[in-house]
Amino acid sequence: MTQRDDNSIENKLTSIKYNCSKNTHLRVNQEMCRNCQKRPCCYICPAKVYSWDDTQSKLNVEYENCLECGACKVVCPFKSIDWEYPNASCGVILKNS
Ligand code: SF4
Ligand code: SF4
Numbered sequence: 460m461t462q463r464d465d466n467s468i469e470n471k472l473t474s475i476k477y478n479c480s481k482n483t484h485l486r487v488n489q490e491m492c493r494n495c496q497k498r499p500c501c502y503i504c505p506a507k508v509y510s511w512d513d514t515q516s517k518l519n520v521e522y523e524n525c526l527e528c529g530a531c532k533v534v535c536p537f538k539s540i541d542w543e544y545p546n547a548s549c550g551v552i553l554k555n556s
Contacts, residue, residue: 468505475526480549483522484542485531491539492518499534527551 464470485508492498493516500509506524509531511517527550532542544550 476553484545485522486541488539491537500531
């Protein structure tokens with residue numbers, strides 16, 4: 460039998476509630492992203508907000524899942540991410556312990 464890991468990131472993410480904004484608070488420069496070799500944003504984000512779309516040659520940004528930790532902004536080597544907090548009363552609204 461497989462035991463549930465209560466400390467897994469997947470489990471922690473289920474305890475977070477969001478009030479999604481209609482507008483993104485994460486804008487990227489797609490030209491810079493096309494030329495980015497390692498795309499660290501796709502690996503550092505705990506909520507898997509970023510993913511590279513090879514077919515369309517663009518970075519997908521699922522801003523609705525953002526935990527507002529700021530890690531992507533720090534690791535982006537080209538300062539491609541225009542990062543701001545979601546609009547008032549939007550974004551992460553409750554974190555259960
Ligand atoms: S790390 Fe920065 S430049 Fe590279 S893909 Fe991510 S957002 Fe784009
Ligand atoms: S701020 Fe954190 S959770 Fe939000 S997109 Fe960046 S790395 Fe992901």
